[in-house]
Amino acid sequence: MSPLPPFDPALFTSEGDRAALRTVLRHHWAACRDRTLALFDRITASHFCPQLHSDYSPLGWHLGHLGWTEELWILQQCAGEKPLDPTLNRLFAADSLPKAERQNLPDRGWILDYLAEVRSRVLAYLDRAPVDQQVRLWVWLLQHESQHNETVAFLHRLATGLPPLPATALPSPDFDSVIIPAGTVVVGCDRIETQDNERPAQRVWVDGFECDRFPVTQGQYHEFIAADGYQNPDHWSAAGWQWRTTHAITQPLHWQPDPTGQHHPVCGISYYEAEAYAHFVGKRLPTEWEWEKAAGSNGSGETLWPYPWGEDPPQPHHSNFDTQIGHTTAVNAYPQGQSKTGCWDLLGNVWEWTATPFAPYPGFEAYPYRGYSAAYFDGQHQVMRGGSWATRPWGLRNSFRNWYQPWVREIFVGVRLVRSL
Structure with a gap:
């Protein structure tokens, strides 16, 4: 296009x-x-x-x-x-x-x-x-x-159903993490295209943290399945375990265990599954402000970039979005889309769950009608960030907030993990 x-x-x-x-x-x-x-x-x-x-x-x-x-x-x-x-x-x-x-x-x-x-x-x-x-x-x-x-x-x-994932000649991703230093940043955005729930922009303090360079892949998540993670209540919250047992969940919804997809992001997991996997590996989900800082920090000052790579609107060489591919891609497929902090695959491919309940920012004003976002400020929805391979360019930016209930997994959603310093 x-x-x-x-x-x-x-x-x-x-x-x-x-x-x-x-x-x-x-x-x-x-x-x-x-x-x-x-x-x-x-x-x-x-x-x-x-x-x-x-x-x-x-x-x-x-x-x-x-x-x-x-x-x-x-x-x-x-x-x-x-x-x-x-x-x-x-x-x-x-x-x-x-x-x-x-x-x-x-x-x-x-x-x-x-x-x-x-x-x-x-x-x-x-x-x-x-x-x-x-x-x-x-x-x-x-x-x-x-x-x-x-x-x-x-x-x-x-x-x-899902199409078979094509083989890729890309090398294995370097599954390390990056250090995001503590500091004040401006989160949210007041640009004309932003939704009411992204406004107003505000200065917040974010403690330093260690962030995974890539979202969790299918190969990594397979270790959780193979270790009977779905059968071990120790990894799950009480609500998550009740949901898992009630619905007999044993794997992600969009699960494609073929080895060709091992470096693709895990896709179709609920917040509960993301939370359980994080416990399994000794990490946690990021807050949405941690996620936004990892995605938008330009290395100087408090202002965040609107996109991981800078100010330019998304183009096909930046990430997998706009149904241009038709499925997920390997998490290391877009080197030109990485952030200044060294994180890859932040926009497009799969949405990423955060630990933050969906709530209004201070000074929130509903637009274009009172219930557009406000109806979901109910404490029952979690914020997701980043976009998926099906996200159109008009909804692809660091500040965009998506929200779903924690048991929802029909969407193209995965997770990226962090660890406190």
Whole structure:
């Protein structure tokens, strides 16, 4: 896929060039929608309407929801237009029908026509929109579509199974660790693309710690399985052991024990499994601020880089993201993506669990509606960092916070471990 033009911060001010900003937004919106349509081109009719997992909506619902959300925020809220079809609110609103009742969908062709009609009207409005005042919303919608893309990707993979991992000629990773010195850093971010839960940026003190250079690989995790780690309650928290025994869990969800994948990151583990493995090897999960410091420290001052490699937006040589590969890669496949601290594979490939419960930063302000993040500040969700091979570029940055309940493992998620100094 061709590189995306960068968002120039100068365009996000009231003095910015509206025409230039419209051009950039058009390019990004077209690129994001192209990815959505390409993703759904691979989804057969047998997988479009059924609910593939009890915790998630049908794949086809996500497609309709994208059009409905775009219509709601741009055409209705910004342009002041009336709904194209008020009955769609009940079907495609996120807080309407229970997920199990979302299977009675219009056919794919109708939903695609609806998306095209909404997009046509949105682009017509863009020509006259005060985009310098609305740009945060337009960029939020890019990320909204991107996040639904990733949900569709992992649900589709659950239904179709994992492809065999190709052999790699890469040498074995150097499984050592790096020392991250103590100090104050600015975590979070106030850039226009950041979500409400990433804001406001704040200065925090982070104690020194030792961080694994790579995320935990399948080869490393296999040692836990071979040592009967799933049968030994000593490694597990009380909640984790209850979950493991109740569901008879004996290995990661996306487990591919073939030797060709031994240097790929372990993928499809719950927070409970990550925690148990950490106990097995005598380490712990990082806090999210430890993770962010390891990813973004540039070696000078308190300011963190937005990406491990610096200021430049993600490109294919940096990491495995945007479904460009279609599966995980070896953790040492992207030397140009490593951080200044010496950590590899921080963005893309697999998400990484942290020890931090999902909670608001001091000074949090909900956007674009009160429940977007705040509904999950319930003490029952853990923060994940980093992104996966299916994460779109609009959601790939050091400060991005993903969140799931500790038993969830359908997503493409692994772990990187640390040790206190």
